[in-house]
Amino acid sequence: MKYVLSNCILFDGTEGEENLREHVDIFVNEGVIEAIADHGEAVPGYEVVECTGKYAIPGLINLHVHLFGSGKPSKTLSGGGSAQTLIKITKTALGAKILDSMVKSGAQTQLASGVTTVRAVGDFHWSDVRLRDRINAGHVVGPRLLVSGPAITVPGGHGDGTFAVTATDEQGLRALVREHKKHGVDFIKICVTGGVMDAKVKGEPGELKMNLEQTAVVCDEAHKLGFYVASHTESTEGVLVALEGGVDTVEHGAPATAEISALYQNTGSADICTISPAIPLCKLDPSVTLMNEFTQFNANVVLEGIVQGARGALDAGTPVGLGTDSSCPFVTQYDMWREVCYFAKYVGVSPAFAIHTATLLNARIAGIAEDTGSIEAGKCADIALYDANPLENLAALRTPSMVVARGRRLDRPSPKRVSAVDAELDKLL
Ligand SMILES: [Zn+2]
The missing domain is CATH 2.30.40.10 (Urease, subunit C, domain 1)
Incomplete structure (x- = not known):
C-alpha cells in the first residue's frame, strides 16, 4: 500500500x-x-x-447527511402515510436489509463525489452505526462515517414518526441518550425546532418544539457521556434555546441577535450552513418540487435565515461549517459540490475559503482535524x-x-x- x-x-x-x-x-x-x-x-x-x-x-467533509434517501422529490420526510409505510417496512428483517443497502449506497455515492468524511445526523434503526462499523472493519468501501443514530426530539418534533425517537420528561430524554451510547453512536443529534415541511403557520417555519429544560437535559446527559450535541434549529428563538441549552452545533441556523452572537462566543458552538435543501424549494416551481405555495414561502424564510445566520457568524468569528442535508427533496448524495458553490455565491466567500470550510474547518467542528x-x-x-x-x-x-x-x-x-x-x-x- x-x-x-x-x-x-x-x-x-x-x-x-x-x-x-x-x-x-x-x-x-x-x-x-x-x-x-x-x-x-x-x-x-x-x-x-x-x-x-x-x-x-x-477530501470534502459533509457535516449534514441523512444516508437513506436519493434526493428524488418526495414527501416521506415530512411524515404522513408514505413515511409510516417506510417505518413499518424498516422494522422487519427484510426491511432492515433494504435499509442497510440504501444507506450503504448513500455513503458510497458521497464517496464517489469526493466526500471522504460524512457526518450522518439521523438515520433509521441504527443503520448508520452498522454501516460505520462495516466500513471501519474493511468489509465495505466507504467514507469515514460519524453517526448519531436516530435523532432525539419530543413528540410532534421534527422527524417524529420517521428518523427521530421521542420522549417528554427528563428521565425519558436521559434514557434515550444512554440508549444511543449503548448502540455506539459518535455524537447526539436533537431537533429543537420543526422544519420547513412541518410548519403550520405561513412565515413561521422552525417553530420551537423542545423547550429549554428538555434541551438542557439532553445536552447535560450527552456531555457527561462524552458526546457533543448537534441540533436541527431553524428559527432565531430556536437558536437561542439551543445555545442556552448547551448545543454544540446549530444545524441550518437563523438570523442571530446580539444575545445569540454573544452565546456563540462564550460557548464556542458552531453554525452549520445548509443551503442545499432550501434553494430548490424556493427557486423551483412548486409543480416540480411537489410543494405548495405555503411551503415555498416558508422555505424562503428558512433560506434567508440560513444565509443571514452564516454571514453573521462569519462576521462575528463564530465557526461556520457546511453540509447538504442529503435525502431532503432535491438533495442527492453526490451534491456536496453544489453546497460549496452555494456557500460562495450566497454567503459571499471566495472559492478558496469555501473549500477550506468544506475541509479543514469542517474537520475542526467535527473534532477530527488531527486525522483529516x-x-x-x-x-x-x-x-x-x-x-x-x-x-x-x-x-x-x-x-x-x-x-x-x-x-x-x-x-x-x-x-x-x-x-x-x-x-x-x-x-x-
Ligand atoms: Zn437534516
Whole structure:
C-alpha cells in the first residue's frame, strides 16, 4: 500500500487563501500521507500514480447527511402515510436489509463525489452505526462515517414518526441518550425546532418544539457521556434555546441577535450552513418540487435565515461549517459540490475559503482535524483530485477524477446520478 500521487497541483486546505503549489508528489503509506515533496525521480518501493496536471485538494467533509434517501422529490420526510409505510417496512428483517443497502449506497455515492468524511445526523434503526462499523472493519468501501443514530426530539418534533425517537420528561430524554451510547453512536443529534415541511403557520417555519429544560437535559446527559450535541434549529428563538441549552452545533441556523452572537462566543458552538435543501424549494416551481405555495414561502424564510445566520457568524468569528442535508427533496448524495458553490455565491466567500470550510474547518467542528481535513504529512490520505482548477471555478468539484479515502483509491469514480434532479438544479447554478 505504498504509492505516490505524482506531479499534482496542490491546494492543501490549511488556509482559505488561494495558494496553489505546482509539481508536487504526495507519498502515501498504509493510508497515511507520509510526505509531501517537490516532484522528482520515482522512489523505489512506491507505485507511481500519474497525476500530472491534476488538482489535489483535501477530501470534502459533509457535516449534514441523512444516508437513506436519493434526493428524488418526495414527501416521506415530512411524515404522513408514505413515511409510516417506510417505518413499518424498516422494522422487519427484510426491511432492515433494504435499509442497510440504501444507506450503504448513500455513503458510497458521497464517496464517489469526493466526500471522504460524512457526518450522518439521523438515520433509521441504527443503520448508520452498522454501516460505520462495516466500513471501519474493511468489509465495505466507504467514507469515514460519524453517526448519531436516530435523532432525539419530543413528540410532534421534527422527524417524529420517521428518523427521530421521542420522549417528554427528563428521565425519558436521559434514557434515550444512554440508549444511543449503548448502540455506539459518535455524537447526539436533537431537533429543537420543526422544519420547513412541518410548519403550520405561513412565515413561521422552525417553530420551537423542545423547550429549554428538555434541551438542557439532553445536552447535560450527552456531555457527561462524552458526546457533543448537534441540533436541527431553524428559527432565531430556536437558536437561542439551543445555545442556552448547551448545543454544540446549530444545524441550518437563523438570523442571530446580539444575545445569540454573544452565546456563540462564550460557548464556542458552531453554525452549520445548509443551503442545499432550501434553494430548490424556493427557486423551483412548486409543480416540480411537489410543494405548495405555503411551503415555498416558508422555505424562503428558512433560506434567508440560513444565509443571514452564516454571514453573521462569519462576521462575528463564530465557526461556520457546511453540509447538504442529503435525502431532503432535491438533495442527492453526490451534491456536496453544489453546497460549496452555494456557500460562495450566497454567503459571499471566495472559492478558496469555501473549500477550506468544506475541509479543514469542517474537520475542526467535527473534532477530527488531527486525522483529516487538510493534505499534510501525518494525516490520513483523504484526497480528491480534479482535472480542472476548482479555485477558478467551483463547478470543477462536480467530477473528481480520483478520490482517495484513508489511502484507498477510487479511479474515475462515477456516482449514480438522478438525471431529473440534476436537470432542475443545473438551472439554478
Ligand atoms: Zn437534516
